[in-house]
Amino acid sequence: MSLNFAVLGAGAGGQTMAGVLSSQGYSVKLYDIDQSKIQKLNALGKIVVTGKIECEGTPALMTTDLRAAMQDVDVVMVTTTTDAHRTLADQCAPYLHDGQIFMLNPGHVGGALEVAHVIRDIHQCKADVIIAEAGDLMYACRMPEVGTVFQSGLKNHVEVATLPASDVTRLLEILKPIFANLSPAKNILETGFEGGGAMLHPIPSLMNVNRTDSGEPYDYYMSGITPSVAKLVSACDAERLAVCRALGLEVPSLVKSLQKIYSLEQEDLYDLLQHNKAYVGLKSPSSLNHRFFIEDTLCGIVPLASIGQMMGVETPIMDACINIASVVCGRDFRAEGRTAERLGLAGKTLEEIYEMIS
Template sequence: MKKLRFAVLGAGAGGQTMAAFLTEKGYPVRLYDHNPTRIQQLQTLKTIRATGKWTCQGTPEQITDSLPQALDGADIILVVTTTDAHSTIARQCAPYLRDGQIILLNPGHVGGALEVRHILLEERACSARVIIAETGDLMFACRMVQEGEIFQSGIKQHVAVAALPASDTPRLMEVLGPIFPSLHPVGSILETGFEGGGAMLHPIPSLMNLNRMDRAQDYDYYIDGITPSIARLVSACDCERLAVCRALGLEVSSLVVSLQKTYGLEQTELYDLLQHNAAYRGLKSPMNLEHRFIIEDLLCGIVPLASIGAELGVETPIMNAFIEIGSVVCGRDFRAQGRTAEKLGLSRKTPEQIQALIR
């Protein structure tokens, strides 16, 4: 039986871990990144090592900054870039895709699979019949020590995954389930992308601590950076997320309930819960406005939620306020650049039409 071939797109901590993990399991892997300096360093090292909660090491058959080379012969395309790069990756991949390939966004954030499918089918008229899927979170809890050496800070036992449409999820799990036992299939990409409240916890506290960032003052992000007042803002924004989800016919947990379940906590107020969460202690703050807590979570978290909310008649004043604040301080138009309902193929669609689209 032919062994599956993988293309791993993105050579950050997650992508390098993925490449080492799969290579050690004996799968042919080609690792791609658009950064030639990083690629040159990894080509010199050859072997990538993961240490920490678990260890592995592997030597990809190719490490390249050429996307066509990485995709050549690949059965599975694992996209492990930041989520704001998904649109670029989709456009660049379109000419090289072939029937039967699986594209897995790891993770998809809010609407990742929708954005990729819309670009491939509507913008690029890609005729290849591929499976497009996304996870709700990065499969590995990891950080880079240095190029080629990744520290694993935790083992994720349950990572939600769904294909678009959901009817493709059984085939996805048939292929990838035995390789990644942490993958847990859910009903649709609404559950992988819209259920998480991470986008609430990142841009708002970061922007509310701009004075510290301007002065290059680091601080304990969750413990010192989120005061009772900032926590109330985050909670108010999370209420808007819940309202958008209800309009889509999706009942999801609040940010507080999600954190309670994840970390085994009992506090019912967000501020108190964060203060008692030992896992959040010592996590450092963003030091510049290009940090993913601001850029990625506005473009691919807050903007799509607010845009879909507007389509469905759900008011999102807190989200809208921070989109505007972020645009001013970062000098860019997040609303225009982000994942709007139009870019996701959801413009002028009813909740029933959206459900039909994803099923």
């Protein structure tokens, strides 16, 4: 089956996806709002992928024109930061058509819910579009420079879910031959709410905000997360687990997840992080606009706290994190973020939520 792709977002993940797919002979249109980045890519005329995957690809179009990127495509792969999902869904809704796939890579907490609410409820789009989200970006990559991405590995197992969940079979019939590492999750609660990654970002970043203000670089995990900061992260994770239980999900703690991912044995979060060689040397945020402050608050902490409030679960650490981040960053993260209302969940019972996503 010959498929035409639009890749929305030309960061490391988007350039990797566009480069790999176009090197395999697929027609790919790469979109980004950053005009200078698109100009550089067009001047280069190709994307070079290095590392575990070695290839060169030339997308059919690299553009800042979203309408042009969306024209005559079968699969829309969204690889922007997750705080851009709502805006993209709003902008893409008029161009969607029957049989198309609109997939978030990844969705974070509530991504598919948010874009489905925008596309289907707000825009009243009647097109038979498969809305999907991956639990993680399928490429482990970084971008040394525009047009060159380093691929440290293709993740062997990436869960994907659709909204409604029954569409996942259709999705995999189309995408599994291309992305063999995709496997079906039960529903979007599994892909969106089970991961504890967001716990490791806003709180440590806020606890080190003076270093960010002064331009002081530090080893994010080894130096930025002290025993006291780790206690705050663990308390926040306990609230995440309580919200998940209220949603009928039995999910692993952050410690258990990290133990599994990195083959570690330490039971204390601080001790575990200090023994995780994969985290040594990772850069700290260089500004308050970093995704650790913005994306993980808007699309990680806010939805968990908002749904927790709706389900009667207290989240004082998350609430404090949202309030402090809003003051520090000069934004109202509660108003901007993925609240239960923005996810289309406001006022719904647990039974109604499961009926909605099944």
